[in-house]
Amino acid sequence: MQGMLTTLLNPKVAFFYLAFLPQFVNPSQNHVPMQLFVLGLVFNITGLAVDSSIALLASLLSRWLKNHAGTSRFMHWLTGGVFVGLGVRLALTQRT
Numbered sequence: 512m513q514g515m516l517t518t519l520l521n522p523k524v525a526f527f528y529l530a531f532l533p534q535f536v537n538p539s540q541n542h543v544p545m546q547l548f549v550l551g552l553v554f555n556i557t558g559l560a561v562d563s564s565i566a567l568l569a570s571l572l573s574r575w576l577k578n579h580a581g582t583s584r585f586m587h588w589l590t591g592g593v594f595v596g597l598g599v600r601l602a603l604t605q606r607t
Contacts, residue, residue, distance in 0.1 A: 532547055532551060533547070590599075
């Protein structure tokens with residue numbers, strides 16, 4: 512409920528819709544507000560589908576990682592190596 516209220520009261524959301532959606536509306540056809548409504552609805556349904564898919568995949572991946580301890584250890588080493596590599600690169604970068 513709090514997340515929904517935060518989104519609804521966020522002026523950036525309204526500015527996004529006002530800036531992005533009108534370029535896809537055909538003013539020569541009737542019912543411009545209905546076109547905007549349908550575009551907003553399609554945008555929200557698409558976002559819901561994408562976010563739900565990400566949540567489902569993250570849940571499945573989390574369950575799989577909990578059952579495979581070796582993979583978890585490998586991931587710790589891999590992320591540690593990435594951070595060490597980034598630190599070395601940052602240390603060797605010349606400042607301009």
